[in-house]
Amino acid sequence: MHVVVNAAESVDGKIATREREQLRISGPEDFARVDRLRASVDAVMVGVETVRSDDPSLTLDDESLVATRTADGKSPHPARVVADSRGRTPPEARVLDDTAETYILTSEATTDEYRRSLEEGDATPIVAGSDRVDLGAAFEALAAHGIESIMVEGGGELIFSLFAADLVDELRVYVGSMIVGGRGAPTLADGDGFVGAFPDLSLESVERLDDGVLLEYDVTDADRGD
Ligand SMILES: NC(=O)c1ccc[n+]([C@@H]2O[C@H](COP(=O)([O-])OP(=O)(O)OC[C@H]3O[C@@H](n4cnc5c(N)ncnc54)[C@H](O)[C@@H]3O)[C@@H](O)[C@H]2O)c1
């Protein structure tokens, strides 16, 4: 699986406010870039807290990108993937509408009944892990469904876990010209944090977009002791 993490953060590294409400950091140029990145992958993934706070559609806005995918023999939109260990995706969430295929990654902590309710709504549950989603195993299961590339749009808990499991190939960060503050506000990578050894990033490009900066990194090394 080729995994690209994409997120927008403030200058002080926050991806949302301390109230965890959706925060518009990107401008139009960056949102257009995100749409093109979505169009280039087999699936777009978020953690369930992002679904609960932002209710994203995770589909393509630009109809010409939909047309290009269709002309290439692909589905009109990439598949949507939610990491949701305990079955907390709201039934009315936009990721569960019928615009695109949706996979909900769950653990054995969810009930058969919950998984059946997802199937009745045309989403595909994947069970990986006993208490929390085992992301490596879940990616193997997604690969069996033909998903070979995935873009992860956050949030900070999921992004940290992916780095901790050494599953990230590329990182793209848009830094908007704003300060958000708040010691409890989510950052690009939350979780338990690394100590002593850290993911090894190689800076590949820097570009000004809107009133901010896009930073693109390759993740080069798994040398960390978490
Ligand atoms: N600015 C941005 O680019 C951006 C992007 C996405 C989300 N956000 C913001 O981030 C916040 C949500 O982020 P968050 O960090 O609270 O939650 P998150 O979206 O990362 O979801 C975390 C949840 O995912 C589930 N999960 C399942 N398996 C997991 C695993 N192996 N590791 C980690 N989580 C796993 C758990 O239920 C966990 O509680 C919201 O405020 C949202 O607005 C910002």
Ligand SMILES: Nc1nc(=O)c(N)c(NC[C@H](O)[C@H](O)[C@H](O)COP(=O)(O)O)[nH]1
């Ligand atoms: N690139 C980006 N810039 C931002 O300023 C911001 N707040 C997000 N946040 C990611 C989050 O998941 C958003 O809710 C979706 O980017 C909205 O996605 P939809 O168009 O509804 O699919 N992402």
